């Protein structure tokens with residue numbers, strides 16, 4: 001609580017465009033979450049860098065927000081500053097693509113297909129941003145973003161602008177040095193991808209097929225956060241949840257999807273506490289039935 005001094009609060013209130021007590025629910029795919037104590041939406045990397053540098057110097061906690069598709073934000077909201085990254089530019093040179101962190105992966109997948117590039121079709125399954133994808137090595141249909149990354153531009157508060165190669169980022173299954181290692185709190189500014197020249201129409205057809213298949217097996221059009229749990233080695237979290245008889249289990253308006261056991265759906269009006277309770281119940285039941293320890297993939301943030 002030491003950060004909440006008069007001069008720090010005055011600094012936060014003076015930030016251009018800052019909104020105090022701004023609800024975050026509509027900025028998450030779950031449609032759940034209390035307010036940010038202070039909220040900013042910024043479309044220029046230098047502006048984001050300045051603000052997080054200032055926050056770090058003043059010991060003000062901050063959270064970077066992308067598309068909010070992997071977050072369960074507490075009902076009591078988030079302490080300090082929340083900065084939504086909405087940098088959305090991209091450049092294509094030959095088979096290399098540089099994309100700003102705030103660009104949606106799905107949008108970029110369509111853009112590169114239109115430029116007759118292949119190898120990024122998997123991104124049509126990831127509704128988050130490029131920054132959020134790098135942060136935890138997002139992937140789909142057996143392919144992950146690290147496989148097409150050549151360079152990440154970043155910013156470390158107190159350490160300045162950086163250029164990282166994939167090997168610097170310690171990627172693993174839904175993890176990286178940005179999420180669980182020495183680079184926590186750093187900003188992804190942009191990612192440069194190496195793709196292959198190919199037929200854009202084939203890429204579009206593949207993406208349409210993958211999306212159709214997904215719509216049949218996952219509750220994609222509901223309020224959810226994608227996979228709630230990481231898959232344990234050699235198994236699938238959805239299979240374990242189903243085998244434990246937990247499809248349809250509910251807590252308030254939060255329910256384990258009947259379509260796919262690894263999805264929790266907000267049927268309307270679910271609280272973060274409901275979802276968290278349901279997550280804990282599923283973990284306890286799967287552990288009791290099969291001895292398997294599920295680990296949440298969704299990130300729970302804020303004041304619980």
Ligand SMILES: Cc1cc2nc3c(=O)[nH]c(=O)nc-3n(C[C@H](O)[C@H](O)[C@H](O)COP(=O)(O)OP(=O)(O)OC[C@H]3O[C@@H](n4cnc5c(N)ncnc54)[C@H](O)[C@@H]3O)c2cc1C
Pocket residue numbers: 029063064065066067068069070071085101102125126127128129130131132133134135136137138139140141178186187188189220224225226227299
């Ligand atoms: C319907 C649905 C389907 C999904 N399917 C998949 C899937 O197939 N594969 C998969 O991997 N994921 C999937 N997800 C989860 C989600 O889309 C990914 O985890 C995505 O990478 C999150 O990106 P985001 O921009 O939404 O990040 P957010 O949820 O906004 O944030 C998540 C974390 O990323 C950090 N972050 C965001 N932007 C930056 C940045 N610029 N710099 C540093 N840190 C940053 C945040 O601080 C936070 O800690 C799915 C989600 C939904 C709702």
